[in-house]
Amino acid sequence: xxxxxxxxxxxxxxxxxxxxxxxxxxxxxxxxxxxxxQPEPQGPTDEELVKHYDRAVTxxxxxxxxxxxxxxxxxxxxxxxxxxxxxxxxxxxxIEPVPGVEGADA
Numbered sequence: 669x670x671x672x673x674x675x676x677x678x679x680x681x682x683x684x685x686x687x688x689x690x691x692x693x694x695x696x697x698x699x700x701x702x703x704x705x706q707p708e709p710q711g712p713t714d715e716e717l718v719k720h721y722d723r724a725v726t727x728x729x730x731x732x733x734x735x736x737x738x739x740x741x742x743x744x745x746x747x748x749x750x751x752x753x754x755x756x757x758x759x760x761x762x763i764e765p766v767p768g769v770e771g772a773d774a
Contacts, residue, residue, distance in 0.1 A: 724753035
């Protein structure tokens with residue numbers, strides 16, 4: 669999807685004539701060109717995923733063991749906690765705003 673989206677944006681920018689700075693669309697065009705110039709966001713490595721998952725699971729288990737004996741439900745909850753932690757960290761990588769482009773954070 670991202671590749672298709674980037675290709676569509678590039679195609680649209682290719683057919684838009686160059687506008688002067690007085691044109692209200694020139695800022696949007698500059699932001700689109702700057703975003704397309706950035707490399708695709710890279711996902712985490714397998715090692716990073718496992719490490720982050722293991723930390724979250726270990727933490728969830730430690731909390732439960734401190735209160736009572738570990739049950740199968742506790743293990744399942746710890747697994748879900750680990751998966752949620754990974755998704756929260758790397759679920760949807762996005763292109764970073766471009767510094768120096770006026771209005772990039774608008």
